[in-house]
Amino acid sequence: MSHNANHAVQGHGHDHGGHHDLDALRQMGFWLFLITDCILFGTLFATYIVLHNNTAGGPTASELFEMPGVIAETFILLTSSFTSGLAVLCMNRGNKKGLIGWLIVTVLLGASFVTLEVTEFLKMIDEGAKISTSAFLSGFYTLVGTHGLHVSVGLVWMTALIIQLSKRGITKTTRRKINIISLYWHFLDAVWIFVFTIVYMMGVM
Amino acid sequence: MWEDIKDWASDFFVTGDPLIYGADVGIVLASLSILFVLTYFKKWKWLWSEWITTVDHKKIGIMYIIAALLMLFRGGMDALLMRTQLVMPDMEFLKPEHYNEIFTTHGVIMILFMAMPLMFGLFNIAVPLQIGARDVAFPVLNSLSFWLFFMGAMLFNLSFVIGGSPNAGWLAYPPLSETMFNPGVGQDFYIWGIQISGIGSLMTGINFIVTILKMRAPGMKLMKMPMFTWSVFASSLTIMLAFPILTVTLALLFIDRFLGAHFFTLDAGGNPMMYINLIWMWGHPEVYIVILPAFGIFSDIVSTFSKKKVFGYKSMVFALMIISVVSFVTWAHHFFTMGSGASVNAFFAISTMVIAIPTGVKVFNWLFTMYKGKISFKSPMLWTMGFIPCFVVGGLTGVMLSVAPADFQFHNSYFLIAHFHQVLIGGVAFGYFAGLYYWWPKMFGFKLDEKLGKWAFWLWNIGFYVCFMPQYVLGLMGMTRRYSTYSWDTGWFGLNLVSTIGAFIMGAGFLVQVWQIVYSIKKMDKDTTGDPWDARTLEWSIPSPAPMYNFATDPRVSDVDEWWEEKQRIAAGKPTPKPALEPIHMPKNSAMPIFKATFWFLAGFGFVFDWMWLALPAMAGVGITMLVYSFNYDTEYYIPVDEIRKTEAAAGRAV
Numbered sequence: 093m094s095h096n097a098n099h100a101v102q103g104h105g106h107d108h109g110g111h112h113d114l115d116a117l118r119q120m121g122f123w124l125f126l127i128t129d130c131i132l133f134g135t136l137f138a139t140y141i142v143l144h145n146n147t148a149g150g151p152t153a154s155e156l157f158e159m160p161g162v163i164a165e166t167f168i169l170l171t172s173s174f175t176s177g178l179a180v181l182c183m184n185r186g187n188k189k190g191l192i193g194w195l196i197v198t199v200l201l202g203a204s205f206v207t208l209e210v211t212e213f214l215k216m217i218d219e220g221a222k223i224s225t226s227a228f229l230s231g232f233y234t235l236v237g238t239h240g241l242h243v244s245v246g247l248v249w250m251t252a253l254i255i256q257l258s259k260r261g262i263t264k265t266t267r268r269k270i271n272i273i274s275l276y277w278h279f280l281d282a283v284w285i286f287v288f289t290i291v292y293m294m295g296v297m
Numbered sequence: 298m299w300e301d302i303k304d305w306a307s308d309f310f311v312t313g314d315p316l317i318y319g320a321d322v323g324i325v326l327a328s329l330s331i332l333f334v335l336t337y338f339k340k341w342k343w344l345w346s347e348w349i350t351t352v353d354h355k356k357i358g359i360m361y362i363i364a365a366l367l368m369l370f371r372g373g374m375d376a377l378l379m380r381t382q383l384v385m386p387d388m389e390f391l392k393p394e395h396y397n398e399i400f401t402t403h404g405v406i407m408i409l410f411m412a413m414p415l416m417f418g419l420f421n422i423a424v425p426l427q428i429g430a431r432d433v434a435f436p437v438l439n440s441l442s443f444w445l446f447f448m449g450a451m452l453f454n455l456s457f458v459i460g461g462s463p464n465a466g467w468l469a470y471p472p473l474s475e476t477m478f479n480p481g482v483g484q485d486f487y488i489w490g491i492q493i494s495g496i497g498s499l500m501t502g503i504n505f506i507v508t509i510l511k512m513r514a515p516g517m518k519l520m521k522m523p524m525f526t527w528s529v530f531a532s533s534l535t536i537m538l539a540f541p542i543l544t545v546t547l548a549l550l551f552i553d554r555f556l557g558a559h560f561f562t563l564d565a566g567g568n569p570m571m572y573i574n575l576i577w578m579w580g581h582p583e584v585y586i587v588i589l590p591a592f593g594i595f596s597d598i599v600s601t602f603s604k605k606k607v608f609g610y611k612s613m614v615f616a617l618m619i620i621s622v623v624s625f626v627t628w629a630h631h632f633f634t635m636g637s638g639a640s641v642n643a644f645f646a647i648s649t650m651v652i653a654i655p656t657g658v659k660v661f662n663w664l665f666t667m668y669k670g671k672i673s674f675k676s677p678m679l680w681t682m683g684f685i686p687c688f689v690v691g692g693l694t695g696v697m698l699s700v701a702p703a704d705f706q707f708h709n710s711y712f713l714i715a716h717f718h719q720v721l722i723g724g725v726a727f728g729y730f731a732g733l734y735y736w737w738p739k740m741f742g743f744k745l746d747e748k749l750g751k752w753a754f755w756l757w758n759i760g761f762y763v764c765f766m767p768q769y770v771l772g773l774m775g776m777t778r779r780y781s782t783y784s785w786d787t788g789w790f791g792l793n794l795v796s797t798i799g800a801f802i803m804g805a806g807f808l809v810q811v812w813q814i815v816y817s818i819k820k821m822d823k824d825t826t827g828d829p830w831d832a833r834t835l836e837w838s839i840p841s842p843a844p845m846y847n848f849a850t851d852p853r854v855s856d857v858d859e860w861w862e863e864k865q866r867i868a869a870g871k872p873t874p875k876p877a878l879e880p881i882h883m884p885k886n887s888a889m890p891i892f893k894a895t896f897w898f899l900a901g902f903g904f905v906f907d908w909m910w911l912a913l914p915a916m917a918g919v920g921i922t923m924l925v926y927s928f929n930y931d932t933e934y935y936i937p938v939d940e941i942r943k944t945e946a947a948a949g950r951a952v
Contacts, residue, residue, distance in 0.1 A: 117434045117511050124503045124537060131541040139549065139560065139571065146566025148559070223558045227566030230558035234549065252924050265930060 115268045122272045126279050129242075133283050136238055137290060140231035144295070148226040153295030156221055158212070162292045165208045166284065169243075172201035173281040176274045183270055188262055191270070195254050198277070202247050209240045232291065239287055242280050249273060311458055314395065321458055350886040352436035353845055357443050358421030359740060362733070364447055365415035368406050371454065373807055375403035380764075380800040383793050386785045396781035397464035398483070402457070404467025409491055410450040412587045412721070415729045417446070417501055419590065420529050422736050424505060426836030426843060427523045429514025429852040434507035435500075436884040437932070442497035442504065444894030449494025452901050456486035460905065463487035466779070468576050469550065471561035471569045476554050482905050488551045489901035493894075495543050502536030505529055514835070516854035520614070523834040523857065524600075524607055527614050528593025531621040532586050538625065539582035546575040555904070570635060577628035585624035588720065589617060591728025592659055595681050598735055599663045601832045602678035603670025606858060609662040616655035616662075623652050633704045642701040649699035656692060660685060675830065676750035680731035683758045687723030691716060694769065709779075712772025715765045722761055722803075730757075730810075738824040742842040746820065749813035756806030764799025767792035825949065833858035840948035846881045846936055849945050878942065880935040887932070893922040 144153065176198045182190030213233070223233045250273055257266055311317050335341055348356060378399050382391045391399065425433055433439050456462045463483035465474040474484045509530045513522065522530075549560045550572065559567035600607040607613060629637065629645040663685060672678065694716040698707050707713055738744050771792050776783065783789055828837040835852055836843070838860045853873060856862040866872055896918035903912025 117507055120511060121435060121438075121503055121507045124506055128499060128503070128537055128541045131538060132545055135542050135545040135575065139545075139575070142571055143560070143566065143568060146559075146568070148564075148566040150565075223552070223556050225565070227559040227562075227568065230552065230560050230567075234552060234558070234560075248920065248924070249927075252927055256928065260930070269927075 115264060118268060119272065122275060126275065129279065133235075133238070133286075136231075136235040137286065140235045140291065143227040143231040146227035148228075150226040150229065151219070151221045153228070153232075153291075154297075156216060156219075157292055157296050159292065159296060161208060161212055162288065165205050165212075166288050168201050168205045168208070169281055169284050172198045172205065173278055175201065176277045180270060180274050183262055183267060186262060188257065191262065192254055192257055195250060195257075195270075199247055199250050199254070202243055202250075202277075206240055206244055206247070209236070213237075236287060236291060239280065239283055242283075246273065246276055246280060250277075309459060311461055317458060324458065346886065349891050350440075350888045352432070352440050352884050352886055354421045354425050354433050354436065354439060355740070355843060355845075357439055358418045360443055361414045361418030361421060361446070362740075364450065365411050365418060368411040368414070368450060369807070372403055372406040372411050373804060375399045375406065377800055377804055379403065380797040382781065383783075384797040385794060386783050386787070386790055388782055391781065393781040394464065397779070398462035400779060401463050401466055401469075401487075402453075405453065405463075405487065405491065406450075407721075408467065408583070408587070409494060410446075410453065412725055412729070413494075413498060414446055414450075415733075416532070416587055416590050417442070417498070419594070419729060419732045419736065420501070420505055420533075422740055423732075423836060424508060424526055424529050425512070426739070426839070426847060427526050427834050428509065428512060428517060429835050429848055429854065430508065430512040431847050431881065432884065433504050434512055435504050437887045437890065437926075438500050439504055440887065441890035441893060442501040444890045445497030445500075445897060446494040448894040448898035449490045449492070449497065449901075452493065452898055452905075453486055453490025455902075456483055456490075460486060468580060470576075471550065471553070471567075471572050472563050474550065475562055476557075477562065485551070485554065485905040488547050488554075489905055492544065492547050492551075493897050493901055495540055495547070496897075498536060499540040499544070502533040502540065505533040506537060509533070514848075514852045514854050517859075520611070521854060521857050521859075524596035524610070524613055525590070525593035525834075528589045528591075528596070528617055531617040532589040535582045535586045535589070535621045535624060539579045539586065542575060543579040543583075546572060546579065549575075551904075555907075570632075573632055573635070574628070577631045578625075581628040581631065582621075582624045584717075584721070585620055587725045588728070589621060591684075591725050591732075592617065594728050594732040594735065595663060595684060596659075596666075597832075597834065598677045598681050598731055599666045600858070601735075601830050602675060602681075603667050603672050604831075605666055605670045607662065608665035608668075609658070610857060612658055613662055616658045619655045620652060623648060623655075627652060630699055630701075630704070633701045634708050639701075646699050646701040650696055653692060653696050660689060675734075676745065676747060676754065677731045677735035677830075679751065679754045680727045680734065683754065684723060684727040684731070687719060687727065687758075687761065691719030691723050695720065707772065709777050710772035711768040711776045711778060714778050715768035715772060718765050718768075719761075722765075727757075735830070736836075738829045739827075739836055739841050739843065742824055743817060743820075744822045744824055744829060745817045746813055746822075749809055749816060753806050753809040753813060756809060757803055760799045760802030760804075760806055762799070763802060764796050767796045767799075771796070827948075828860070833861035835860055838863065840945075840950060844944045844948065846883060846941065846944075849878060849941050849950075850876045878938045880937055881941060882933060882935055885932050885934055887926070889922055889926040893919055896922060 175194050179191050179194035179198060182188075182194055221229055223230050253266070253269055253273060256269070260266055310321075335344060348360065351357065378391060379396065382388050382396055421433070421439070425431070460482040463469065463474075463486060465479055465484060465487075469484060469487055472478055474487075509522070509526060549558075552558045553560050553562060553567070559565040561567050561569045561572040563569070596607050596613060627645055627649045629635070629641065630649045633642050633645070663681075674682075694712070698704055698713060698716055734745060734750065771789055774787075774789060774792075776787070776789050783793075824841045827840045829841070830837070835854070838852065839848060852859070863873060896915045900912050900915035900919065903909065903915055
């Protein structure tokens with residue numbers, strides 16, 4: 093089965109002088125998707141920056157943010173980016189076990205990032221800092237929450253790929269899928285660096 | 298119990314207006330007759346396997362076009378209702394609330410559910426054929442884009458009979474569109490209808506960029522692409538960069554309405570002007586998204602029907618790309634009156650004027666292409682010739698509007714209404730009509746009747762000027778947009794009457810077009826050549842309608858007007874040798890798009906009515922369809938050489 097799919101894709105590239113190799117198309121399509129996602133986050137950042145002083149008598153950033161938790165989140169997410177890189181290195185060496193192992197580590201790190209973030213949100217809501225409290229908090233929850241949602245979608249996606257890998261092994265198709273999700277994962281990491289800097293660091297300074 | 302149900306139903310369904318009861322009956326009858334016809338003629342399986350699950354770009358294109366023409370009918374009805382209400386002072390044809398709903402749905406439908414799908418239809422029909430490809434880069438995604446558009450459009454139109462239509466204008470400015478002033482479900486229909494179809498548009502943008510960059514036939518360098526393909530590339534690039542902003546803006550408005558956030562509210566630090574900036578950062582590029590492909594269509598048509606290469610190919614390409622870039626820095630000209638100060642207004646005034654330069658370059662290039670050409674006045678060319686003077690006047694009034702101090706007078710008056718209808722009807726609608734007439738034989742294999750086509754063209758063209766020229770004057774006389782009525786002492790009666798007559802002339806033009814299609818189907822004037830216009834680009838080198846694999850063998854390209862050059866070579870007895878047939882690799886049909894889009898529709902409907910029992914499972918359904926699709930590795934097949942040979946022989950081509 094996997095062999096057939098693999099053959100079909102390669103055969104295709106070969107038939108037509110490689111001018112529409114499906115994997116190259118998909119890789120490029122995903123890069124373009126990342127550009128659109130960049131603009132999506134850019135718009136959310138712009139909105140947050142415009143609104144971040146409009147606290148309307150509610151809590152301000154420096155009253156609200158607790159940096160130790162955020163720094164822990166940051167290190168966890170950065171590490172998960174590193175481990176997803178290790179997974180790709182294993183894949184390139186043809187090491188299926190290593191690949192799946194590092195992907196599982198990445199998923200676990202990502203899940204603990206999301207858990208920490210949700211806990212942080214719940215605590216803030218408990219202190220009365222809700223999304224409906226002020227424009228600043230609307231911008232904050234939406235921007236940080238959208239990033240968290242991206243990470244969560246990535247976790248489900250990565251889990252699905254782990255299952256596909258264990259069934260089919262490293263083929264041309266699964267290789268493309270892993271390359272794409274690792275791009276996505278690194279992208280979310282880069283976005284987080286901006287969240288950390290613009291929202292949290294500049295918020296408490 | 299019965300009382301409860303009655304209460305709920307009178308809330309849920311829109312009641313009280315005879316027009317709407319009429320629409321209810323019409324919708325039920327139409328749906329029943331469609332179900333009956335499909336069942337009676339046993340067409341369900343055909344509909345499912347040939348259309349609903351198809352990934353063939355040509356069929357997807359046809360579905361886009363059918364849907365767009367239906368939406369043109371609805372948007373046009375809205376327009377005629379408005380013009381009837383305004384035909385004379387103190388009319389009581391529509392109540393003010395109803396009038397608000399109708400101008401809102403007219404705008405949304407015409408731009409997002411008529412112009413966009415008609416444009417995507419033409420993208421799908423023409424681009425893969427023009428570049429010598431077998432399909433778009435992502436055929437299944439293409440089908441998903443269509444179904445998302447379709448479900449979004451259906452969700453939006455549902456508001457007419459269920460829950461109530463949106464009424465805050467086509468761009469839903471807050472604070473009017475916030476819950477404080479608009480507690481009903483109409484604005485939620487607006488948000489979800491546009492959001493769902495907008496995701497589809499975004500994916501189409503990506504799809505066509507990759508298609509154009511990666512799937513061109515061997516030898517077709519970027520600077521050898523047909524002009525329409527270039528314009529699609531410019532438009533898709535603009536879609537890709539602008540639509541994410543729309544997605545975010547609508548999402549933020551929904552979060553305001555749904556979770557009580559304060560992005561754009563008047564209290565708790567919200568900033569309504571933030572919305573107006575964001576929506577126009579998408580909205581201004583959006584109007585260039587729809588006009589650029591029309592420019593491309595005109596370029597191909599002008600050169601085909603003048604029997605000449607397009608004049609100034611390079612400058613045409615640069616003009617397209619410059620317009621698509623500069624369109625991102627002009628948005629604030631929609632609200633010079635915001636009060637952002639002289640220097641900001643000056644910047645946006647100048648950037649707006651700058652756009653007129655590449656546009657002017659294109660107009661001159663079209664004129665020079667016609668100069669000393671052998672022009673034949675077939676339908677596509679007529680629309681092109683009608684477009685040029687119309688667009689020049691529309692462009693000039695646009696430059697007048699860009700003068701910031703003068704705009705304080707023109708702002709939101711009928712002068713503006715006349716301006717943007719002139720560029721959107723005279724530019725976009727005429728352009729897409731020209732494209733439809735041009736590619737119709739390629740889509741369906743028969744020609745549209747030329748005589749009725751001339752009637753349609755003249756009715757539209759005359760009706761347009763009769764309708765909109767008076768509106769410029771009305772604007773200068775002080776009539777502002779969105780008035781539902783006016784009094785006798787304004788002195789606006791005569792011009793409004795003329796304008797309404799013009800609108801009905803355009804309506805008559807539309808009816809003639811419908812009759813033209815029906816008549817031409819009956820007459821069946823088949824295009825056996827595949828090249829009815831003696832045209833220049835690759836789509837005309839294959840039979841009409843194109844076989845499902847498009848090209849039996851990959852064409853080799855050495856010129857912009859490759860098919861024209863090849864015809865010269867054939868006439869000289871030196872045709873380019875064709876490579877031997879090989880099995881063709883094709884994508885399999887997929888049911889994922891229709892399922893996923895249906896789940897989106899249900900989720901949207903659930904969010905509109907705050908029915909979490911529906912919205913949350915439906916969102917889960919969206920995720921599950923994606924996962925199921927990800928686990929499917931059996932997505933491609935081969936068409937054997939025998940079958941290709943048979944198909945080509947049936948179309949009268951020896952291979």
